[in-house]
Amino acid sequence: MIEYLSIHSLGVIGDATVELDPGFTVVTGETGAGKTMVVTALNLLLGARADAGAVRHGASRATVEAGFRLTPGHAAVGLATEAGAVLDGEADPDGGADPGDTADLALVVTRSVGAAGSSGRSRASAGGRGVPVALLSELGEHLVAVHGQTDQLRLKSPAAQRHALDAFAGSEVTEALAAYRRDYEAWKQAAAVLAEITTHEQDRAREAENLQRSLEEIDLAAVEDGEDLAVRALIERLENVEELRAASLGAHAHLAGADAADAVEIPSAEALIESARQSLLAAPGQDDDLTGMAQRLAEAGILLADIAGDLAGYAARLDDDAASDLDTAQSRLAELTRLMRLYGPELSDVIAWAEDHRPRLEELQGDSGRIEELTGEVARLGQQVTAGAAELTRLRTAAAQELSGLVSAELRALSMPDASFHATVTTGGDPGPHGADEIRLLLQPHAGAAPRPLGKGASGGELSRVMLALEVVLAATDPVPTFVFDEVDAGVGGEAAVQIGRRLARLAQHVQVIVVTHLPQVAAFADRHVKVTKDSDREAGFTTSDVAVLDGEDRVGELARMLAGRSGSDAARDHARELLEASHA
Known part of the structure; x- marks a missing residue:
């Protein structure tokens, strides 16, 4: 899981650090406040292409850092160790290191991007050791799955499916x-x-x-x-x-x-x-x-x-x-x-x-x-x-039918009543190291349409909901430690939004979930509420954003703002409390 995320000079965010919980964390804020910079920062840490234009105006570099907590046998530990990274372990009561200790390990990953026109290049490090950016991509496959409007699918490759x-x-x-x-x-x-x-x-x-x-x-x-x-x-x-x-x-x-x-x-x-x-x-x-x-x-x-x-x-x-x-x-x-x-x-x-x-x-x-x-x-x-x-074909075919039914049922609850999910098993090829089957995960967006591979034939919001449905079903069997959803609730509201929030909370029972949303129905289900606020100074000619963790009445106020556009409205605040009570129940 991600323990903390620090962002410096990225977009409108000058300098911010947010602590994250193991469960469900929601990120909210007004349009343009910089919510997506949280996802952008995570993508940079996962090896995404650096964009010099994302560096804050007037800064020479943008830097993002995250601390990951990993179990000793996690695949990312081996990759980082081979690259020379130093992972911090829990110290024993006497202050020494126990070779047989099974305590979690801490891995710090950083990425910096030079501003446009500067001579600075993108740099990456893991565990205090400079590493190729490609290694961050390898680590990311085992650490975080990002589902957003333009992000690649975790289950895109045939091998992953x-x-x-x-x-x-x-x-x-x-x-x-x-x-x-x-x-x-x-x-x-x-x-x-x-x-x-x-x-x-x-x-x-x-x-x-x-x-x-x-x-x-x-x-x-x-x-x-x-x-x-x-x-x-x-x-x-x-x-x-x-x-x-x-x-x-x-x-x-x-x-x-x-x-x-x-x-x-x-x-x-x-x-x-x-x-x-x-x-x-x-x-x-x-x-x-x-x-x-x-x-x-x-x-x-x-x-x-x-x-x-x-x-x-x-x-x-x-x-x-x-x-x-x-x-x-x-x-x-x-x-x-x-x-x-x-x-x-x-x-x-x-x-x-x-x-x-x-x-x-x-x-x-x-x-x-x-x-x-x-x-x-x-x-x-x-x-x-x-x-x-x-x-293998027999067992996979039975599992594919069950998976298709479960994910399709989730899609109907996520305001996609006409969509259906199909896991297909095609055999007849030459035997390989994994059998003779070709596995494909397909989406039929509406009746009469031909099932197409994931990522084709669906909008960004729909695709995020498809991946949410799939991840909820797979959560107990094939999880990565952290899932990030950006605008998973695009184009929905009302009861569908409540169902999305409920399923995100269910997914968070198995893995860490971070969601960027504009819907209060989704935000109410979160265990931790993070708000991104924007402060514009026209005379000085710059805009800054800050990140804060909300609780108590501050959280009620933010939900009220999301509901009615005004955090001070008594009716909106009552509705916000009702949402929180219902989600907790």
């Missing part, structure tokens, strides 16, 4: 539609897979052949993660084996001494270390420093002996590696490189590619069996979809 009829039909259609959609989605998915297989059978066969060839060559290569690095190291060793052998044997000779067969005598590092140690041990006396250094030389000799042994082993392994075929290692590296180029870039990627594509090969190789299986499944699900669509 189908949704309204399904909601009116109740749980039977809800359950039947849910079952139908499950079958429909399964049927479409199975049919799509079958079409994919049969339409691209040759392509899938070629894909299977290529996949099998690729997986076979990877399996045959028996690659291991990191194997290419080991092969590269082996190739480098084989290519430099002589230099490596010479280096390792030369170092070994310096440490352990040359072989007896070598012509050149190389002093042994091990022997020199040992000689140095013996010299220290041969010193007279027991010198602790020399004894310690002798021990360290012994440790150095052991370390050099270990290194010499490692060098001898390394040289021996070089001899073993030399027996390997360098060509074989290079061929292996070439094979690994080719696989990495095709499926890599690393060997780990080659292995992962093979594992990822094995299921696809199994799927493709089973095409023949799957075609037979899917053909049967598509046929079975198709029968279920057809049966489900027929059941």
Whole structure:
């Protein structure tokens, strides 16, 4: 619902804020006072096209703002949150936020319009965050339904009309539609897979052949993660084996001494270390420093002996590696490189590619069996979809007849005795996600006329009454939080006006209702009476309007003015009190 509406520099309204109740609020005032600016402001907040001419003379911008109270699960909450809007929730008694709180949320929406000739553009915000004007339209579809002389219909689209009829039909259609959609989605998915297989059978066969060839060559290569690095190291060793052998044997000779067969005598590092140690041990006396250094030389000799042994082993392994075929290692590296180029870039990627594509090969190789299986499944699900669509048609047709009768009865009470409402269900099309039915809401304005879509063949006032009748019937099943009616009572009076007021009050039992009216019979039924007053200052050259909430004798006076043109007439005031008492009764 709308908690408040603020208007600044829009039309004749300079600056006004009005608090709104959850029930029935009526807006009245003399002709030209600016009553329609309330509807204009709401339309701006709902994404209507901005009119720079509506900006108050002398002002650079017009601004309207509304505070909405929403339940946490409301569709508008999700739309606003996705756009980055901040919604205020009720605080718990300790002042903190409770994540599990189900209290209502507050959303503030603003819209500003630049005056003609100014550089300012239309701007919109929701929850303190600037948003596209298109988002206001999306929010508006879930927040407010405006029925006026020139406003679009809430139930204009076929989808909205189908949704309204399904909601009116109740749980039977809800359950039947849910079952139908499950079958429909399964049927479409199975049919799509079958079409994919049969339409691209040759392509899938070629894909299977290529996949099998690729997986076979990877399996045959028996690659291991990191194997290419080991092969590269082996190739480098084989290519430099002589230099490596010479280096390792030369170092070994310096440490352990040359072989007896070598012509050149190389002093042994091990022997020199040992000689140095013996010299220290041969010193007279027991010198602790020399004894310690002798021990360290012994440790150095052991370390050099270990290194010499490692060098001898390394040289021996070089001899073993030399027996390997360098060509074989290079061929292996070439094979690994080719696989990495095709499926890599690393060997780990080659292995992962093979594992990822094995299921696809199994799927493709089973095409023949799957075609037979899917053909049967598509046929079975198709029968279920057809049966489900027929059941939806049956339920919708019954609901359409009931809805037509109820709305037509409401129209007769709203001073449209010759009009009749028709909800039609036409079937025979291809099944879709919502069945095979085309739902249309039609109005037959008078006997002998052909039923026409809502919005065609009826005046603005008549159309507002048609929508009032329809909304009253749908109120308990398909409501939006707030309904706004502008001049719903155009062209009627007397008992018909009383019936309009009574039905607006009935609608307000389910939703918030805001009505702009000039009929006291309608205004008397309201829970809250808002008056727009005009004040002209010819010398200053401007006109202003103000918005005030009336109660008590002030409300009686306004109803008297609407009845007799004079708020001070005793007879009119008595009549006004009588209207209020009758409406409350």
